Amino acid sequence: MVVPILTIDGPSGAGKGTVSRLIANKLNWHYLDSGSIYRSLAIAVLKRSIDLNNQSEIIKTAQVMDLAFECGEDLIVKLDGEDITAQLGLETTGNSASIIAAFPDVREVLLKKQRDFKQPPGLVADGRDMGTVVFPEAEIKVFLTASSEKRANRRYKQLIEKGIDANLTRLITEIEERDRRDMGRTTAPLSMAKGALYIDSSDMTIEAVIQEILNLIHG
Numbered sequence: 314m315v316v317p318i319l320t321i322d323g324p325s326g327a328g329k330g331t332v333s334r335l336i337a338n339k340l341n342w343h344y345l346d347s348g349s350i351y352r353s354l355a356i357a358v359l360k361r362s363i364d365l366n367n368q369s370e371i372i373k374t375a376q377v378m379d380l381a382f383e384c385g386e387d388l389i390v391k392l393d394g395e396d397i398t399a400q401l402g403l404e405t406t407g408n409s410a411s412i413i414a415a416f417p418d419v420r421e422v423l424l425k426k427q428r429d430f431k432q433p434p435g436l437v438a439d440g441r442d443m444g445t446v447v448f449p450e451a452e453i454k455v456f457l458t459a460s461s462e463k464r465a466n467r468r469y470k471q472l473i474e475k476g477i478d479a480n481l482t483r484l485i486t487e488i489e490e491r492d493r494r495d496m497g498r499t500t501a502p503l504s505m506a507k508g509a510l511y512i513d514s515s516d517m518t519i520e521a522v523i524q525e526i527l528n529l530i531h532g
Contacts, residue, residue: 317342317435318451319530320443324492324503326464327457328514332522333439334384339527340437344382345430347440347447349390350423352401353380355409357392365412368419375422420500441495444506453530454509457522461488463515 319342321333330346337344354371357378363370383389390398400406413419427447430436438447444454459467465484472479495503505511510529514522 314433316431316433317453317530318431318448319435319437319453319455319526320448320451320506320509321437321439321455321457321526322441322443322445322503322506322509323455323457324441324459324464324488324495326468326488327459328467328519328522329439329457330388331519332457332526333437334388335519335523336526337384337437339523340435340530342435342437343430343432344384345427345436345438345440345443346382346388346390347427347438347443349382349388349401350380350427351410351414352406353390353392353397354378354419354423355406355413356397356400358413359405359409365409368416371413371416371419372422375419375426378426380426417500441503442501444509445504446501449506451506454506455512455526455529456505456509457512457514459513459515461485461492464488 319336321329323329333346334344354375357374358365358371361374363374365371379393381391383391388398389396390401424447427438430438431448438451440447444451444456462485465481465488468484468488469479469481492503510526512522512525
């Protein structure tokens, strides 16, 4: 049975997560937030008190961890049945994930983990290399982006709404630096998959972006 896959790649802050979750809900398809994969593994490793340099134990943990994404109004990430959503954004989680992601053998295991999300009736996969590396066979591919200023503004508003102090100029600089890192890295760099639909969401509403992608899916 052929399982349809929609990949939505693009830089941080382009709206991939929101768009992907809403489309998955509309289509009743499965959803993969690839950005949470490494952080979830980091949480699993920390819970087990595994040394971050112990690759063999990290790989074993990656192989057995059970990860699920629930797309309600907000994304809920469950690790072995436990809601770990609040832990994903912690600095300790991010730092540990960064160390773990440097191991090629760990990346290989997590690549298989991501591909296991391909289940009927379909999958919406959100990330930076979904259409180029993880699901190159996907028939429906989108590259969603926006200007660094627009993305920084969106992030600024999110932080202020949460009561977190933020500097817009610094956010723009950080986003541009992250773009350069993501596009310049040797392993799975951020790039637009061949045949992907390019969408610049700078001056578009979420609804307009979703409709354009749904039009692509339904032909």
